[in-house]
Amino acid sequence: MKNRLYLDLTMGISGDMLVAACYSFMDERKREQFAHAVESACNEFGGRADIIQIKVDQFAGFSVGWKLRDLKIARTAQEAHEMLDAFAQRLELSTTSREFVERAFNDLIDAEAKAHRVPRDKVHLHELGRSAGLMNIASAGLCVDLLELEPERIIGSYISIGDGEVDTAHGRLSVPPPATARLLLNMRFRFGPFQGEMATPTGVALVRNLVGSQKDTLPDEGRLGVGFGSREFDGTRGFVRLFEAEDEREAE
Numbered sequence: 001m002k003n004r005l006y007l008d009l010t011m012g013i014s015g016d017m018l019v020a021a022c023y024s025f026m027d028e029r030k031r032e033q034f035a036h037a038v039e040s041a042c043n044e045f046g047g048r049a050d051i052i053q054i055k056v057d058q059f060a061g062f063s064v065g066w067k068l069r070d071l072k073i074a075r076t077a078q079e080a081h082e083m084l085d086a087f088a089q090r091l092e093l094s095t096t097s098r099e100f101v102e103r104a105f106n107d108l109i110d111a112e113a114k115a116h117r118v119p120r121d122k123v124h125l126h127e128l129g130r131s132a133g134l135m136n137i138a139s140a141g142l143c144v145d146l147l148e149l150e151p152e153r154i155i156g157s158y159i160s161i162g163d164g165e166v167d168t169a170h171g172r173l174s175v176p177p178p179a180t181a182r183l184l185l186n187m188r189f190r191f192g193p194f195q196g197e198m199a200t201p202t203g204v205a206l207v208r209n210l211v212g213s214q215k216d217t218l219p220d221e222g223r224l225g226v227g228f229g230s231r232e233f234d235g236t237r238g239f240v241r242l243f244e245a246e247d248e249r250e251a252e
Contacts, residue, residue, distance in 0.1 A: 002148065006218045007156040007211060008241035012198030015136030017229040018206055020064040021242040022143035023051065025225025030146045038139055041090040042066060045131065054228050056237050061226025064139070068131035077109045077123040080134060087138035097141035104137055104205045107183060111201065115178035133202055140206050151212035158188040158216055159207070162198030162233070180204055188214040194233030222246035 007021075023034055038049045047068035054063055075083070088101055112123045143149065161184070162175045175197050176184060183204040221243035229238040 002150075002153050003244050005149070005154045006221070006241075006243050006245065007154060007207065008218060008221075008243070009157050009159045009199075009207065011236075011240070012160050012162065012229065012233075012238040013203035013207055013240060014200040014229050014231075014238070015133060015140060015202040015206060016064050017227045017238060017240040018203060018210075019136055019139045019143060020051075020062045020227025020229075021225045021240040022140070022147055022149075022227070023064060023225070024061045024227055025223070025242045026146060034139075034142060034146060037091050037142055038066075038135075041087055041138075042068060042135070044090055045069070045086075047131075056228065056239070059226045059239060059241075061228055061239065063228045063230065065230070066132040066135045068135065070131050074124045077112075077120055077125065080125050081105065083131065084134045084138055087135055088141060091138055091142050093138070093141045094145050097144045100144050100209055101137055101141040103209045104140070104202075107205045107208065108179070108201055111179040111182040111205070114182055136202055137206065140210075144210075149210060151210060154211050155218070156207060156211035156214045157218050158190050158214060159184070159204065160193060160198050161189050161191060162194055162196045163191045164195040166197035177201070183208060188216070194236065196231070196233050198231075198233065198238060219245040 023031060026034060035051060042049045045068055047066060050065040050067060052063050054061055084101065084105055088098055093101065109120055109123055113120045164175055165172050166175055166177060176199065180199060180201045183201055187208060221241065222245055224241060224243040227240045231238050
């Protein structure tokens with residue numbers, strides 16, 4: 001039986017944070033497989049992958065970023081789907097991972113369509129349609145393959161979403177923005193602990209399709225992977241922890 005895994009989302013969630021936490025959790029062989037696959041995909045689309053080891057306070061982990069050319073400021077849902085599909089093909093995702101990627105993407109499009117009261121085929125993606133954001137979704141699918149991630153074995157904490165306001169392509173909006181608020185339906189979350197957007201739409205869409213259940217408190221971690229984001233909140237960098245319980249009996 002596969003060990004149960006836990007996602008600590010109390011310092012927020014974004015696509016790159018989730019991917020970096022999964023990469024950090026991998027053994028060296030799987031890290032090499034991941035790095036080779038994403039570098040090959042990025043090269044094909046005129047860019048590169050940046051995987052950087054980071055230590056912040058008591059945590060050592062990684063950040064993952066994509067340096068990709070964006071020829072469009074905004075993409076339609078169809079254009080974004082075509083690019084996501086191209087990334088998924090280049091990463092050679094399994095059928096299971098492709099389905100996971102499709103579910104997360106469709107949740108994003110549905111949330112955007114409902115938030116802006118337009119049909120799905122009329123959705124235009126700004127931040128969410130950028131190449132780097134789509135690569136976050138596709139590479140999350142690669143993590144599902146390499147770590148054999150299944151919702152029934154993954155428990156998440158509540159999601160810290162931040163507070164206040166955030167600047168978007170649609171102007172300054174309250175946290176959570178409308179699309180994120182729809183994605184958070186039926187999920188456990190809390191405002192704070194910092195001002196700003198701590199949970200991105202892509203991050204929430206991925207987590208809602210990855211986590212089988214949520215708890216307010218998680219057991220002590222054993223084997224651990226930490227993924228850092230690019231944003232800081234009052235000088236504190238956002239991060240996600242993926243771990244196994246130190247004592248599996250405590251996880252029951």
